[in-house]
Amino acid sequence: MDAKGQNLKIALQRKGRLADGSLQLLRAVGLDFDYHEGKLFSPCANFPLDLLFLRDDDIPEYVQDQVTDLGIVGLNVTQERGAEVAQLDCLGFGACILSIAVPRKGTLRSIYDLGGKRIATSHPKILARFLEEKGITAKVIEISGSVEITPSLDVADAICDLVSTGSTLRMNDLEPVEVVLRSEAVLIANPASLLDDRKKELVDRLRIRIQGNIRARRTKYIMMNAPESALQEIRGILPGMKSPTIVPLAEKGMIAIHSAVPEEFFWDVIEKLKRAGASDILVVPVEKMVI
């Protein structure tokens, strides 16, 4: 325990798709803790933080009720549970899309064909809200698992389920026709914990580290050689960082340019740089990035 008071507490998924990503993130931001499968509680050795391992569905309520101050959970779960929590950061893992899907060989082609039809889902609240916004009256059937088999059992006409690779839909002869929610793991907090000065300071310290890690994962550091005459054009191509580093080379008229590039623009940028005259392009991962 922290000398000045109680440790901050964070709830993580004990077992499942977000468990590894959550542990990896906390380790990557320098937290030192013991973990083995089946463990329910683990204090950090080098930060006043206790880890609690729970079922993901329970995490929003535990955070809302201040059993823990923080939690890492899918955006789909926090929205479905409707708990009163603050959503702090998107964490860049556990990405999936809550989609409406229909049988591939059938008459239903879009969500506007679903009036009066049955839709099976494990996300009934999110789906009901979505249908209401779109003005569609359909019957929502709540199913806790294996949603994808309900059309073939004639339990439902369509489904609303999470999709990542899409192979589950394909195997069940279903095709997605609508995105209901784009989800990923998010950091959530109890609002009262954020009003407590000491806890808020610890949360902020943790968030600076987490944001630095997310930014670094989304960034590549790029180094290249180019003729000095190409500098203006190359500067125009490089998005992101305020100013690239420019170093003269032994060969007259040649320079080396170093810059961080957001991963989303990466291939686009490389192609443009080559066309602008850059050569010997080296790309290295960024481990941490605090700005």
Ligand code: PRT
């Ligand atoms: O035991 P506990 O309650 O903690 O876990 P759980 O079984 O309820 O959840 P788990 O571990 O399956 O998922 C946890 C979170 O991972 C979800 O709430 C999402 O935020 C996220 N996530 C990311 C996914 C997927 N991708 C995903 N593909 N959750 C579920 N799926 C399922 C989907 O329901 C479908 O059955 O995977 C299948 C589809 O996958 P593809 O690759 O075939 O498209």
Ligand code: ZN
């Ligand atoms: Zn669950």
